[in-house]
Amino acid sequence: MSVFLDACFKRPVAHTPVWIMRQAGRYLPQYRAVREKVKFLELCKTPELAAEVTRQPVDILGVDAAILFSDILVVPEAMGMELILDDRGPQFPEPLRSSADVGKLLVPDPSEKLRFVADTIRLLRKDLRVPLIGFCGAPWTLAAYMIEGKTSRSFEKAKAALLGDESLADALLSKITDALIAYLNLQLEAGAQALQIFDSWAGALGPDDYARLGAPYVKRLISGLKRQSQPVIVFGVETGELLGQLAQTGADVVGVDWRVSLDEARKRTGPSVALQGNLDPAALFLPEDKLRPRVARVLEQAKAAGPGHIFNLGHGILPGTPVANVQALVRQVHGD
Amino acid sequence: MSVFLDACFKRPVAHTPVWIMRQAGRYLPQYRAVREKVKFLELCKTPELAAEVTRQPVDILGVDAAILFSDILVVPEAMGMELILDDRGPQFPEPLRSSADVGKLLVPDPSEKLRFVADTIRLLRKDLRVPLIGFCGAPWTLAAYMIEGKTSRSFEKAKAALLGDESLADALLSKITDALIAYLNLQLEAGAQALQIFDSWAGALGPDDYARLGAPYVKRLISGLKRQSQPVIVFGVETGELLGQLAQTGADVVGVDWRVSLDEARKRTGPSVALQGNLDPAALFLPEDKLRPRVARVLEQAKAAGPGHIFNLGHGILPGTPVANVQALVRQVHGD
Numbered sequence: 001m002s003v004f005l006d007a008c009f010k011r012p013v014a015h016t017p018v019w020i021m022r023q024a025g026r027y028l029p030q031y032r033a034v035r036e037k038v039k040f041l042e043l044c045k046t047p048e049l050a051a052e053v054t055r056q057p058v059d060i061l062g063v064d065a066a067i068l069f070s071d072i073l074v075v076p077e078a079m080g081m082e083l084i085l086d087d088r089g090p091q092f093p094e095p096l097r098s099s100a101d102v103g104k105l106l107v108p109d110p111s112e113k114l115r116f117v118a119d120t121i122r123l124l125r126k127d128l129r130v131p132l133i134g135f136c137g138a139p140w141t142l143a144a145y146m147i148e149g150k151t152s153r154s155f156e157k158a159k160a161a162l163l164g165d166e167s168l169a170d171a172l173l174s175k176i177t178d179a180l181i182a183y184l185n186l187q188l189e190a191g192a193q194a195l196q197i198f199d200s201w202a203g204a205l206g207p208d209d210y211a212r213l214g215a216p217y218v219k220r221l222i223s224g225l226k227r228q229s230q231p232v233i234v235f236g237v238e239t240g241e242l243l244g245q246l247a248q249t250g251a252d253v254v255g256v257d258w259r260v261s262l263d264e265a266r267k268r269t270g271p272s273v274a275l276q277g278n279l280d281p282a283a284l285f286l287p288e289d290k291l292r293p294r295v296a297r298v299l300e301q302a303k304a305a306g307p308g309h310i311f312n313l314g315h316g317i318l319p320g321t322p323v324a325n326v327q328a329l330v331r332q333v334h335g336d
Numbered sequence: 337m338s339v340f341l342d343a344c345f346k347r348p349v350a351h352t353p354v355w356i357m358r359q360a361g362r363y364l365p366q367y368r369a370v371r372e373k374v375k376f377l378e379l380c381k382t383p384e385l386a387a388e389v390t391r392q393p394v395d396i397l398g399v400d401a402a403i404l405f406s407d408i409l410v411v412p413e414a415m416g417m418e419l420i421l422d423d424r425g426p427q428f429p430e431p432l433r434s435s436a437d438v439g440k441l442l443v444p445d446p447s448e449k450l451r452f453v454a455d456t457i458r459l460l461r462k463d464l465r466v467p468l469i470g471f472c473g474a475p476w477t478l479a480a481y482m483i484e485g486k487t488s489r490s491f492e493k494a495k496a497a498l499l500g501d502e503s504l505a506d507a508l509l510s511k512i513t514d515a516l517i518a519y520l521n522l523q524l525e526a527g528a529q530a531l532q533i534f535d536s537w538a539g540a541l542g543p544d545d546y547a548r549l550g551a552p553y554v555k556r557l558i559s560g561l562k563r564q565s566q567p568v569i570v571f572g573v574e575t576g577e578l579l580g581q582l583a584q585t586g587a588d589v590v591g592v593d594w595r596v597s598l599d600e601a602r603k604r605t606g607p608s609v610a611l612q613g614n615l616d617p618a619a620l621f622l623p624e625d626k627l628r629p630r631v632a633r634v635l636e637q638a639k640a641a642g643p644g645h646i647f648n649l650g651h652g653i654l655p656g657t658p659v660a661n662v663q664a665l666v667r668q669v670h671g672d
Contacts, residue, residue, distance in 0.1 A: 154617065154618055154651075154654055155618060156618040156621045156654055156656070157621075159616070159618040159622075160621035160622055163619075164621075164622050164626055206594050206616055206650075238539075238574055240576040240577060240595070240596075241576055241596055259539065259542055259576070259577050260577055261543065280495070280542055280545075281490065282490055282495040283495070283499075285495070285496035285500075286499060286500050287500060297544070314542075315490075
């Protein structure tokens with residue numbers, strides 16, 4: 001029994017469940033203590049440590065779900081691209097430049113190349129007292145990183161490559177989708193109890209382009225999963241105009257950023273999915289008397305949107321967020 | 337007679353007018369040649385040179401309006417803040433930290449401190465053959481820069497300061513608004529034939545917060561203008577949920593980013609305003625056979641949205657954009 005899983009399927013719950021995107025991360029002193037000893041990518045690939053930081057927010061915050069500590073870019077790395085993660089953000093020193101580059105990408109056997117993820121999940125399932133969410137990046141978002149070579153504001157290289165050459169686009173996005181299907185199925189076999197697909201850069205595409213490069217591959221990814229009863233959540237930022245498409249991917253839950261109120265989001269998704277979100281992450285920097293009414297407002301808008309709400313932020317928690325405010329948020333959502 | 341001004345007021349036009357945000361800028365070799373000789377801020381403050389780069393795209397691209405070459409941050413500088421503009425982007429080394437800092441800000445006499453802008457406008461009006469658009473940043477966007485000290489992705493300092501202290505917020509935003517009223521009135525007196533208010537960071541605020549920190553001050557700014565018949569355009573990015581508020585500010589034209597189709601935007605603005613936009617700037621990196629149908633689609637959606645369309649990009653033109661593609665875009669919009 002889990003309020004989180006129940007809410008994902010729009011079943012009645014005693015209280016609204018809550019978890020926080022990037023809840024294991026550098027706003028927590030306990031996380032920083034672990035990170036002092038290892039680099040980010042080493043942390044992802046060391047199951048004992050990845051499991052430790054995955055557990056931290058469950059104890060510290062009292063959230064209703066844990067999310068695997070990892071990074072969406074381990075998949076392109078397993079596909080054969082060199083990945084550097086440092087203070088400048090993620091970088092692929094040799095980004096994709098041609099269809100020959102796309103041809104060279106592997107669809108890896110994740111039980112070899114991404115085994116550390118399965119091992120982390122198995123370790124966590126021994127003692128974790130809340131459901132464990134596995135995750136991956138969506139095909140468009142990973143393709144955009146692999147072409148740009150790093151975070152971009154405008155993604156002109158990725159858009160020019162993928163909108164300018166339909167067969168290249170389909171070859172790349174299909175290959176990534178195949179890799180992700182195997183990767184998420186490995187997570188499910190290892191014990192992941194829910195999955196979130198991060199289409200972080202979805203909002204860089206207008207609705208017509210997302211209908212070509214984004215949604216179809218998310219849909220194919222979800223339909224390739226060997227699920228028992230594990231829900232799938234799909235999330236991106238700046239997706240106000242894409243919520244209808246996201247709701248039609250086969251996902252059980254659509255994450256909503258803070259720009260769209262949940263009752264308005266409901267009009268765009270239709271009634272079939274649960275909604276996740278959507279407090280502005282910056283609100284956690286406000287004093288508690290200013291934070292409380294904002295949390296209450298999200299809960300009200302969720303109520304107006306109808307059954308099926310998982311409380312979360314509208315984007316990842318920000319570095320420097322006061323932990324006490326996150327704890328207060330969780331207590332308030334729980335009605336404590 | 338100007339197709340641009342006519343379209344701003346939803347009057348019939350022989351063809352759709354077009355101009356490009358950041359049309360004077362580093363994608364143009366002729367601009368880069370001028371910039372080799374002077375720093376960015378010096379260029380803004382040297383009327384002959386600012387007028388020269390303002391004129392360039394009119395000749396090179398054949399656009400239907402010119403926009404003053406300047407920067408929105410010259411106003412905070414005139415209010416007393418040290419401004420550095422270099423390759424790292426704009427910075428205020430001493431960002432606002434307290435209500436005492438806000439108290440120290442000046443409401444400058446723009447005819448002294450921002451005289452270079454009026455001089456540039458007067459120079460341009462001698463020989464410019466298309467209407468000249470003046471501009472400023474919106475109060476919220478300027479306040480966000482002045483508190484963050486630089487571009488931010490999440491604006492937690494600005495939001496914490498302004499959402500956490502209502503009287504501080506009103507004091508700062510009112511002071512900026514007063515400075516902007518005087519500044520835009522100076523531009524009108526000098527000969528600006530239209531004005532654009534850039535609320536670049538509007539989309540960082542959810543709708544409730546924009547209704548407190550954003551729209552009311554844009555409205556007050558517009559109502560303080562001594563206009564004859566010069567239209568006002570208001571524009572921001574990621575404003576899908578804010579279009580209704582923007583249409584209620586008293587602006588004649590609402591700029592739309594590329595995420596929302598113009599026919600959908602029309603449902604949110606209502607019929608009173610003209611619409612400006614909204615090709616994805618990244619589309620200009622596509623070959624002409626892929627670009628053409630995208631331009632045609634924007635024109636179709638604009639037609640569906642009803643009278644009053646100024647063609648533009650959905651955000652500023654990107655560095656590296658091929659000039660020939662921009663020229664082809666202008667010809668296509670003109671029906672040549």
